Each structure stands twice: as structure tokens, then as C-alpha cells.
Amino acid sequence: MHFIDPHIHMVSRTTNDYEAMAAAGVKAIIEPAFWQGQPRTHIGTFQDYFSMLVGFERFRAAQFGIRHYCTIGLNSKEANNQALAEQVMDLMPLYLTKEGVVAVGEIGYDDMTPTEEHFFRLQLEMAKEVDLPILIHTPHRNKKVGTYRSMDVIEEHGIPPHRVIIDHNNEETCKEVLDRGYWCAFTIYPNTKMGNERMVEIMKQYGSTRVIVDSSADWGVSDALAVPKTANLMARNGIAQSDIELACYKNALAAYAQSGQFNEADWLDPAPIDQRTLFEGNSVLRGGQTPRVEEPKDEGIIR
């Protein structure tokens, strides 16, 4: 089966991850712009980060047969540095119209400060202007309030819910998010977000309509194989194959295809120029190495 991981921070991951993801059937990934564990203090580091997302990381992924896309945005945590945030707003238009940029994101709330909200709203307007979908990061703390308020603000700006993916949902937030018509994403991330056994229960209760599974794997303890592992666990627990396909591939495709920049043909039948430039000129694998192809061997449970 083919998988899409529509939320993963590959700049923090190793080539072993890429190899294992490719072997497990991950065909396409989306890397949302986010913070990197250490707050940035200069606009130049933002620019280089954005350039990395549309440049080297895209190339690196292709060396393992995986198509890499990204979202561009100012995350809520770093939005609190107002002087820097204003410069990022000036920088973003340079990147939003680039090939392979599939959304504005991840944006939203962290501490729910007025400054966060100011830059959240500015970026919602930017997304309208460039006609891109929006990826919402819901806060870790005070999650339910933050999630609901994110949707209220989005609606104030007249943005229809089908253009928005709300991420990092849990049992407490998902009903409202689904009822209001949004794409409802779940991050399978040990300890702090969802476990995949809980995800199976959510699928049983709510079905697969507008449900999206991702890993958000990054520099913390996380799992780059969360999507295939969750799909396997769903299958073992009697979830229908068609529902698994929706949650682990088709819904992400439909949500981000609204950008006009995320097409299945990119990885199933790439343009000749992409075959020449992305999938052949291989530097990471040079020096006699061939990709290690093996199935993940652990039990596939993420708690």
C-alpha cells in the first residue's frame, strides 16, 4: 500500500528514516515550516530554513524515491518575537508561490497571546491572497480552547473549512473539528500527542471522512514510520482497507491537492525533467551504497 505522511520535519531526520519510509511504502511527504527546537533570532536563519525546505531537503527526499513538498509559514511560538515576526511576514511572499509549496502553515496558537493572534490573522489573509490551503497547529496546552478559537478566527476571515487542515487533534477536539467541516488530522507521536491504538478507536467511532493520519516526526522522540505503522495496526484491528486508504493517503491528497501543487502523478508518473533531475543525479547514495529495503520489524505500537 502507498502512504502519504502529510506532516513530518525531515530536516531533523536521518537517511535511515528515509530508507525505512521508502521501504514501508511512503510515496510523498509534506514538511511544514515550524520552529526547530531553538528559537531563531535573525531573519536570515528563517530565509535559509525556507530555502532548505524548497531546496536541499526536496532533493534529499527524492534520492530515496520520496516526493517532498512543504508548507511555508511563521509558527505561533516564534510569532511572539514581534520584531522578527514582522520581517518574516515580508519574507513569506517570496516563497508562497514556489513549486511544491502546498499550504500556508503551520500556523495558529501556542500560548494564545495577542501577538500570536495578530500574526495568525495576517497569515490567514496571505493564504487567501495566494489561494493556498492552511495547516493549523493546535496548541499543546489548553488545547480544546485553542482549537475552537482557531476555528472561530478562521471563520471570521471568511475561509471555508474545506480549505483548512486542523492538526494535532485528540479525542476531546475531533468531534467539533469534524462537525464544523474541517480536515481533521491526528499526529501519531509518542507520549505527548496521539498513540496509534487510540487512533484505531477514533476511526471506529468517527469513521474516515476527512480524517488524516500523520507523524509530525521531528527532533524530539518521534517515529518517522508512524503512518505505515498505524495503517498496519488499523488493518489488524479490522478497519476496512478503504478507510485506511482514506486516512493514510487519499484524504491528505485531496486536502492538499487544492493547492494545485500536490498531484499523484508527481510520484506515480513524474515529468521527464523530474525523473532526470530528482530521481537520478544521486549524491546521498553515492559511494557504492544501495538503499536498504526492509520492513519495519518492531511490533508497530506507538504509545
Add this chain to the structure above:
Amino acid sequence: MSVPDVNPAAIADVLTRWLSTRIATDQSRWLRDRIQAVSDGDKKALFLAFGLVSRKLGKADLALSVEELTQAESARIGWNPAAWTIDQAARTLLLLSFPAPDAATWVATLDQLFAAGEMHELIALYQSLPLFPHQSSHALRCAEGMRTNITAVFQAIAHHNPFPSEQLNDDQWNQLVLKCLFVGVALDPVVGLDARANAPLAKMLTDFAHERWAAGRAVSPELWRCVGPYADDAMVSDLEKVLKTGSEIERQAASLALKNCRHSRSATLINESGLHLSGLHWSLIAAQSYN
């Protein structure tokens, strides 16, 4: 090194003609409109259109005819856009439409595009180096681009591009050749490869060959191409070793290198090898070295 005069208007003219027969009317209208804005010096229009090109026009191969490739060569000596795509041609056209009264201003605008370049954009930018106004102002940019880790971007500089051989100094040039071998990119499509061969390069390349041998790794047969004309006693001994112990293609490459070598032992070594060099040339070696 000879540096040709570059006539951006003539290049823009052929690009416009090629595109006009390959894109739809509404796409032509969009491009014409954007070129007008860019010609007026609207930098923001340039930045946005440069990014939007691939979604507006697609990225199918240009697939130029033999006649069109001749037009390319007439518009700019050494320009070979055989592998160019529609979006790349349009991006170059937009760049050439931006007013370039003085080098500093034009390069400053270009630097902003490089700094924010998406992978496909970087390829388009670097392969356009030989077409830009103020040719000598782009040598450092070329050398900077060579440091990329993205093979496709590196190839946009190294392959079918007359700019490096015309503008790089020997140190920069030698790095280009060595890096091709280091990252496993073919040497044969490097423009000016034989003309720019030099003694320090021959030394760097044979050092590299020794490093590879010490590590038990293969040495590209193409490496010997730039060694031959400057081979000293030690290098001729290396070639002798390849002739005696190498694979068929390595032996052919060593004999070709010796053929281009003025060393007193070269003729004897070729004779002793029993290899027939007629019809053998470096492109053939390259074609067999990379599949």
C-alpha cells in the same frame, strides 16, 4: 580563455520564438503581460512571475529541433539547451527582460533570486549564467553554485554550460572537474574540458585516483582524460598500471590518455598494450562509464 560577447536581446528573441510555438494562447498572454511588467523594472513582478512560471506554463521538455539548436548556437556560442524545459526557458526570458543598465544593480536582484531559489529555479538560474548580461560579474556566483550538494544544480553549472570554462580561474576550474568525479557526474558534457586541462589539475586528479585505490574504490575511466596532456613520470606509471591491471574500459581510457601525452614512454606503452585506438574517443568512454 576567450570570452564571447553576449547579446541578451538575441537570446530573448529565440526563447520567445521557441515558447510561442509550445504554449497555449492564454499562457502566452500571461507571459507577455509579465514580461512587460518586468521590462519596466518591476522587481516584485519578476520575483512572483519567476516562481509562478512552472504552475502557469508547465514543465514539459522544450524538445528543440536540430534547426532550433542551431539558432541557439548562433545566438550564443556554446549554448546547448537540448535538455531545457518550457518553464526553464520562460524563467530565463523573464530574467533577460529585467533592465540591466549596470552590473551591480542587476547582480543584486539576481542574488535575491538565488538566495530564495527553489531547486528547479536554481537549475534555471545556473544554466542561464552564459546568457546573462555583464558576464564577468557572475564568476563568483558560479563558483558558489559549484559548492551545492544538489547534484542536479551542480550539473546545471558543469554540463553543457560554456560559462565555467570562459570565466573560472584555474583553481575554480580544477575544483569543478574534481567535483564532477567526486560526486559521480560525467566529465564528457563539461564544455572546454580539454582546452582547460593544466598541470596542477593532472596532479589533483592522480592524487584522487591514489586515494580511491587506497580505499579499494573504483576510479572513473574519465579521470585520465585531463591527466594525459600533463602526465609526468609518476602519472605515466599510473597509466601503465591501469593498462596492465584495469578493466577493458579502464585500459582503453589509459591508452587514450597516453595518446594525448608527450611523454617518451607513451608510444611504447600503447604498442605493448595491444589495444586498437582507431574509432575510440572520450565520449564513447563516458557513455560506457555511466548508465
